[in-house]
Amino acid sequence: MGELLRLLKKGNKSALLAGIVNAIIAIIKGATFILTGNVAMFAETMHSLGDAANQFFVFIGSALSKKTPTARFPNGFGRLVNLVLLGAVLIVGIMSFETIREGFRHILHPTESSGFILNVSVLGIAVMLEATVLYKAMKEIVYDEDIEVKGINILFQSFKRLRNAKPATKLVFMEDLVATGGGILAIIAVIISNFTSYHQAEGIASILIGLMMFFVVGKVFLDNAAGAIGEADEKMEDKIGSLVMRDPDVKDIQGINVIKEGEDFHVEIEIEIEPTLTVAVADDIKDRLEKKILTEKGITDVLIEFDEDDGLLNWKK
Missing domain, CATH: 1.20.1510.10 (Cation efflux protein transmembrane domain)
Known part of the structure; x- marks a missing residue:
């Protein structure tokens, strides 16, 4: 009760x-x-x-x-x-x-x-x-x-x-x-x-x-x-993408999904970073980005995946 x-x-x-x-x-x-x-x-x-x-x-x-x-x-x-x-x-x-x-x-x-x-x-x-x-x-x-x-x-x-x-x-x-x-x-x-x-x-x-x-x-x-x-929110995807790309350690975004569930947003994003970075540094980047993304109104959870930078820019928004 x-x-x-x-x-x-x-x-x-x-x-x-x-x-x-x-x-x-x-x-x-x-x-x-x-x-x-x-x-x-x-x-x-x-x-x-x-x-x-x-x-x-x-x-x-x-x-x-x-x-x-x-x-x-x-x-x-x-x-x-x-x-x-x-x-x-x-x-x-x-x-x-x-x-x-x-x-x-x-x-x-x-x-x-x-x-x-x-x-x-x-x-x-x-x-x-x-x-x-x-x-x-x-x-x-x-x-x-x-x-x-x-x-x-x-x-x-x-x-x-x-x-x-x-x-x-x-x-x-x-x-x-x-x-x-x-x-x-x-x-x-x-x-x-x-x-x-x-x-x-x-x-x-x-x-x-x-x-x-x-x-x-x-x-x-x-x-x-x-x-x-489960509807994708393109406006929020653009907003999160721009926020993530401003991070100096992020080279590119391979994919991003922001699913709206009721009043909440669930974020899944795959980013590219330098392949020479250590696991500890990558973990710091992940924590930093999660903290930034979670400050956006309505976002309840964030899933971040890493891949090595291929030298090609996919994120053009």
Whole structure:
């Protein structure tokens, strides 16, 4: 129990915050839907429920992935977060299907909902809360890239660097981006339905929100399927390669692999050195390089192999 609590403290904070916020929002939206019968509100309730469940799964998965390697699992549990996310997207997929189905049902059999002020107020508060969580995820993406930006520039930089974000942070970002956009879309549909006779607007909004959720499902599934298999990170390979080549005793790099497992990186590198160096000197070089590489954020282990310098330069990056 003590180890579990220790691991949970290391879980992704953005996912935990997003899960709590979306759970509260889902309860409020659900109660509003029961009172008003608004289909757009039903879509948003399903959306928030799916997001909350997803993000709690992500928080737990990101925490358990920090578990120390064991004799049975010597490579650690980094890919566990990817496996959890693959399971979590199934929940959002089911919610998406129900949302789209309810939207089609309302278009075919439109009904007038009540509680205009209540619907708009709840959706407006939900949009503000979800936008706050989205902004926090944006800041985390930028922070992980070790760059300092302020104001509106955080928005642009977070989109630009989303590909390199941690799996859990990326999921929170995408889900709350869709949640914020879906909330605005639902508000527009409620306004149209209230001030015109076009009550099908709520059904159309429900379908569009469901399709947006399906987009998140597809994107998250593809990203985490690659992570679960073990995806090479070319950007980190270039960074580590440049760092190693700056060492005066390194003549060349024959090969380098940086495998991303969850939020962790595993580095395997083969370098060329002078054949006249002693084993003791080579061991000092190995220790020095390992220490430098392990200072890079996210790298958990390094495997260095040596070969004699063949006089040809292979590393040209």
